[in-house]
Amino acid sequence: MFAFTLRRLAQSTFVLVAMSFIVFLGVYAIGNPIDLLVNPQADEIERARATVALGLDKPILEQYWIFLKAAARGDLGRSFVYNVPAIDLILSKLPATLELAFAAMLIAVPLAIPLGLVAGLKPDSLIGRAIMAGSILGFSLPTFWVGLVLIMVFSVSLGWLPSNGRGETTLLFGVPVSFLTADGLAHLILPAFNLALFKLSLLIRMTRASAREAMLQDYVKFARAKGLKASRVIGVHVLKNILIPIVTVIGLELGSVIAFAIVTESIFAWPGTGKLLIDSINQLDRPVIVAYLMVIVGLFIIINFVVDVLYSMLDPRVRLGSAAAH
Amino acid sequence: MSASLLEVDRLRMHFFTRAGVVRAVDDVSFSIGEGRILGLVGESGSGKSMTGYSIMGLIDAPGRIVSGRISLEGRDIATLDAEGRRRLRGTKMAMIFQDPMMTLNPVLRIDTQMIEAILAHEKVSRESALARCREALVKVGIASPDERLHSYPHQFSGGMRQRVAIAIALLNRPRLIIADEPTTALDVTIQGQILFEMRKLCRESGTALLWITHDLSVVAGLADEIAVMYAGRLVEHGSVDEVLDRPRHPYTRGLMYSVPASNARGRPLRQIPGMTPSTLQLPSGCAFRERCARADAACQAEPEYICTPDGCGARCFHPHDDPFVLPFEAKEPVA
Amino acid sequence: MAEREDSPFRRFAAEFAESRLALFGLALLVCIATVALLAPLVSPQNPYDLAQLDIMDSKLAPGEQSPLGKTYWLGTDDQGRDMLSGIFFGLRISLLVGVSSTVIALALGLLLGLIAAYAGGWVDTVIMRVVDIQLSFPAILIALVLLAVLGQGVGKIIFALITVQWAYYARTVRSAALVERQKEYIEAARVLALPPGRILLRHLLPNCIPPLIVVATVQVAHAITLEATLSFLGLGLPITEPSLGLLIANGFQYLMSGKYWISFYPGLALVLTIVAINLVADQLRDVLNPRLKR
Numbered sequence: 001m002f003a004f005t006l007r008r009l010a011q012s013t014f015v016l017v018a019m020s021f022i023v024f025l026g027v028y029a030i031g032n033p034i035d036l037l038v039n040p041q042a043d044e045i046e047r048a049r050a051t052v053a054l055g056l057d058k059p060i061l062e063q064y065w066i067f068l069k070a071a072a073r074g075d076l077g078r079s080f081v082y083n084v085p086a087i088d089l090i091l092s093k094l095p096a097t098l099e100l101a102f103a104a105m106l107i108a109v110p111l112a113i114p115l116g117l118v119a120g121l122k123p124d125s126l127i128g129r130a131i132m133a134g135s136i137l138g139f140s141l142p143t144f145w146v147g148l149v150l151i152m153v154f155s156v157s158l159g160w161l162p163s164n165g166r167g168e169t170t171l172l173f174g175v176p177v178s179f180l181t182a183d184g185l186a187h188l189i190l191p192a193f194n195l196a197l198f199k200l201s202l203l204i205r206m207t208r209a210s211a212r213e214a215m216l217q218d219y220v221k222f223a224r225a226k227g228l229k230a231s232r233v234i235g236v237h238v239l240k241n242i243l244i245p246i247v248t249v250i251g252l253e254l255g256s257v258i259a260f261a262i263v264t265e266s267i268f269a270w271p272g273t274g275k276l277l278i279d280s281i282n283q284l285d286r287p288v289i290v291a292y293l294m295v296i297v298g299l300f301i302i303i304n305f306v307v308d309v310l311y312s313m314l315d316p317r318v319r320l321g322s323a324a325a326h
Numbered sequence: 327m328s329a330s331l332l333e334v335d336r337l338r339m340h341f342f343t344r345a346g347v348v349r350a351v352d353d354v355s356f357s358i359g360e361g362r363i364l365g366l367v368g369e370s371g372s373g374k375s376m377t378g379y380s381i382m383g384l385i386d387a388p389g390r391i392v393s394g395r396i397s398l399e400g401r402d403i404a405t406l407d408a409e410g411r412r413r414l415r416g417t418k419m420a421m422i423f424q425d426p427m428m429t430l431n432p433v434l435r436i437d438t439q440m441i442e443a444i445l446a447h448e449k450v451s452r453e454s455a456l457a458r459c460r461e462a463l464v465k466v467g468i469a470s471p472d473e474r475l476h477s478y479p480h481q482f483s484g485g486m487r488q489r490v491a492i493a494i495a496l497l498n499r500p501r502l503i504i505a506d507e508p509t510t511a512l513d514v515t516i517q518g519q520i521l522f523e524m525r526k527l528c529r530e531s532g533t534a535l536l537w538i539t540h541d542l543s544v545v546a547g548l549a550d551e552i553a554v555m556y557a558g559r560l561v562e563h564g565s566v567d568e569v570l571d572r573p574r575h576p577y578t579r580g581l582m583y584s585v586p587a588s589n590a591r592g593r594p595l596r597q598i599p600g601m602t603p604s605t606l607q608l609p610s611g612c613a614f615r616e617r618c619a620r621a622d623a624a625c626q627a628e629p630e631y632i633c634t635p636d637g638c639g640a641r642c643f644h645p646h647d648d649p650f651v652l653p654f655e656a657k658e659p660v661a
Numbered sequence: 662m663a664e665r666e667d668s669p670f671r672r673f674a675a676e677f678a679e680s681r682l683a684l685f686g687l688a689l690l691v692c693i694a695t696v697a698l699l700a701p702l703v704s705p706q707n708p709y710d711l712a713q714l715d716i717m718d719s720k721l722a723p724g725e726q727s728p729l730g731k732t733y734w735l736g737t738d739d740q741g742r743d744m745l746s747g748i749f750f751g752l753r754i755s756l757l758v759g760v761s762s763t764v765i766a767l768a769l770g771l772l773l774g775l776i777a778a779y780a781g782g783w784v785d786t787v788i789m790r791v792v793d794i795q796l797s798f799p800a801i802l803i804a805l806v807l808l809a810v811l812g813q814g815v816g817k818i819i820f821a822l823i824t825v826q827w828a829y830y831a832r833t834v835r836s837a838a839l840v841e842r843q844k845e846y847i848e849a850a851r852v853l854a855l856p857p858g859r860i861l862l863r864h865l866l867p868n869c870i871p872p873l874i875v876v877a878t879v880q881v882a883h884a885i886t887l888e889a890t891l892s893f894l895g896l897g898l899p900i901t902e903p904s905l906g907l908l909i910a911n912g913f914q915y916l917m918s919g920k921y922w923i924s925f926y927p928g929l930a931l932v933l934t935i936v937a938i939n940l941v942a943d944q945l946r947d948v949l950n951p952r953l954k955r
Binding site for chain 1: 882890
């Protein structure tokens, strides 16, 4: 177990460093931020001074090395636009994104598993087919368009829910969250649902496929031969088996939800890291872009790692190893 | 003869698929008395497993029992509703399957899987249920049952798992056990042990045993009676001595010839010519006629099951009448 | 039952037609593709020809008539452009970008996947490592970063889409090829010292095609969606070649004032396209899946 952990850690570090290089190279090759940040009427001397001040005159590789050293210290540069450390900027916006992501998963998962089970156990029934058709729809619709429609229906036509911003926040362990206030919650609902829809469809399809496969297994036959009630056969035997791969998928999807949040945040003007990223790209605020990518890559690596560990803990075959004794 | 515990009378179970109707069980009748063992023999696709499932009530759509009677201890169970069937499963009737790695749920502990078999039918405390599980494990020859109870299936060997499955089957003291090829996936030595123990258990408790297999040699040492199935139909039935000494149906004879032990060394193994027909395209009349050396025009009609006065029967227009002699001893032509 | 000589294609077509939903999807797809291809011919107006636009016609609701008596079936946008025409042209670009990027990504992934499967060893490991790493990141992130670096333009977005997609194909092809490779006839071909290229092309390739078709069909839908999303975010196609995503983005600001049609109808067109593709893809998957063969 220790060797496994060590190996994964080493792998992850390698990926992190490689990504940082690619990202750095790419991002620092865009345009010339000087043109954006310095008064167009400034003369050459001022521009030169600004260039040196921002470290943009050094060769690329040297810039990368400086960057790496600083990154190891936790310093990912200062935002060109806001003039604060980039990492602080990202971290300040991260809670909003995480809150959105978790809310979305909290909507998607408890809905997906029962729906997927029903669709898997009664595939030819009306409700089974309806669920599948719904999931195809949810899967196909582009997230941003769904967000649009949600705004159209719930904000413009019905006027029930706000479509902009985050609303009131309160502090939970020093971190601002919005779900604890009614206003905050109202602001959270539409974007969270928007984000959840795609994942919901994916998870329903996965659960359905797993359930269908599980029902064909011999242990289901044996469980029925013991005279167990159908509710127990499905609720314990089948569920426990399919939960293992599904839990791992959920974990991995969390990472992708955080990335998808970029679109949702843009539509609903949710002040999270996604919106920050888009703005930074448009403003050529390189340090922020780099910091964002590094944080995201780091998050992904952590999530992957946790999922691996979780899987080995949940599946007794992996956890205990096979000791075909006697 | 002791009173019949299980009586199956003209059972028919069909699958209604898009490609056609599959007559998986087609007019099967037999009975098993208390403490008696019936070996149901046939190749894969002969409908023997389906017969077992039909008795247990484990047939799902698109299959269903079309006609016939199944009575357990005198009660007709084929007409019971789903809940009624469920109550019988695991209590009066139990089933053991072929591959215990697949039949035991890999992610649940052994004690969970054993206790639930008891708790599904009776309201007893967990403690007393556990005690019964321990007893059952000891009865099937597993020492240190407590250790086993806390383990997972993948931590056992194949033979051990099958013993656990048998223990589970015995938990509620069933009157009938249906065993579907339980030793096929096991080593020959373990096979022998399990056969012996099952026989002992049945004799001691008066439980009837339906042993489904494709291997004649297995039932030869185990069963009291043998029934042979082909293409969903019962083609021969009788006591083990009768069937093995004087097999009547040409198919049974063919099976006996193809057992390696009955072939001379150095000679090619005898096989029944042709292949098992697909159940969707059975020949009209006798299902075996295209592979039978004795077939003639009469066989285009469906043979009925003919019982002889000495208690056994065959579904054939031209049954054999002579004792079965191993070929390398006989001078007469084969079949 | 009489035996009929059915060519594999006929059998495939018959099985495909078993789903009415899939047939509907196919029909819809054909309509959309036709409209898109013939956009300049079937549109009532060329929305990018400034001479044809009349700013006085801007923001008309669907079905409204302009003072000059022209009926705009789906309304107009803020520049007076006919929405219907805009959608046709937008479809054209969206489909073009989606399909071309998929085709090229498929070719690239096919090549790399086959090489990985056939060569094995460190070549295989390297290629698959790259595939794994790339696939563990959401496509949108990769595409965003690429476009942030490269800027706008049709070629650049196609490049980004290709980069994002090739990994799926590579992985699918490699799995299928690995299964094939272990079969005996490949051993035989090798023993006969047939040139590797030939083995690849004539033997491994045909067996990788069915799963590829399924993946490719779904991927076209993904590519179109991705392109629309990127354009919506302002990073995709430039304004001179507006895809549906850009149209939707343009109309977004008018949503709150009730002029929903500027965003909604392009969105609807996008959705219909994607749903049609997915319907077809689902049925293709069922038909081509060897494990479901009876």
